[in-house]
C-alpha cells in the first residue's frame with residue numbers, strides 16, 4: 598500500500614540522517630541566538646538537524662507536510678502524509694555529552710492532528726549506540742543504525758511485565774498536589790529506581806527497556822506541562838502503547854487529546870499500564 602511504502606521511506610530517511618546529525622554535533626554546541634516557537638533557546642545543532650531532515654523528507658513522494666519543533670509554520674511539500682518532527686530532543690544535553698534523540702510522528706491527516714491519525718512513529722536515540730525504535734501499527738521494532746541503515750535487533754518489542762524504573766520532570770515544588778502524592782507513592786515502591794536524564798527519548802527508552810513510568814506532568818506554573826503533543830506526546834504515546842504500555846495526559850490516552858495548535862503543550866505520562874492506571878486514579 599502506498600502509505601506503508603511512504604512510512605518505510607520516511608523511517609529510512611531519518612535513519613540515514615542519524616550519522617550525519619551525530620557527526621555534526623561536536624561543532625554545533627553553541628546557541629544560535631534564536632529561539633524556537635516554544636520560546637526555547639536554539640542550538641546550532643537544532644537548526645542543522647531540522648534543515649537536514651526537512652531536506653531529506655522533501656525528496657520523498659507521498660509526504661504533503663513537514664512540521665517541526667523549530668519552525669512556527671507547517672512546510673507544504675505537496676500531497677500525502679504529514680510528518681511532525683522534534684529534530685533534536687534534549688539538545689540541552691549536548692554540552693554535558695548526554696543522550697539526545699530525534700522524534701518523528703507520521704500522520705495520515707492535516708496537522709495539527711489527533712494521535713489516532715498516526716500511521717507510524719519513531720525515535721532515534723543518540724546514545725553509546727545509535728538506535729531507532731519504530732512503531733508501525735500495533736508493533737514496535739528496535740533497530741541499530743549502522744552507516745545510516747536500519748538493522749532490526751528486536752521485533753515485537755514489549756515492556757517487561759514487572760516495572761523497575763521511574764523518571765519525573767519539572768521542579769518538585771512546582772508539581773501539583775495530586776502528582777506529588779503519586780510521585781511519593783512511586784518513590785516508596787522498593788521495586789522502582791529513579792532514572793531521569795533530562796532528554797525524554799533517553800528516559801522513555803529506559804521505560805521501554807526496563808518497564809516503569811516517565812512523566813513530564815502538568816505543573817502549577819504550566820498547567821499543560823512542557824512537552825508538545827504533535828511531535829513529542831503523540832509519537833511517544835503511540836510507540837509505548839504499541840509496546841503494550843499506556844499513555845496519559847492525566848485523564849485519557851495522549852492519542853485522544855484534542856489537537857488545537859501545532860505547538861500545543863500536553864502533560865505527558867507514559868509507561869507500564871498499571872503505573873499509568875495508578876496515576877489516573879490520583880489525577881483523574
Ligand code: AFP
Pocket residue numbers: 637685686687688689690766767795796797798813823824
Ligand atoms: P531540551 O530539548 O531543551 O533539552 O528539552 C528537552 C525536553 O524537551 C525533553 O526531552 C525532556 O524530557 C524535558 O525537556 C526536560 O525538561 P527539564 O529540563 O525541565 O527537566
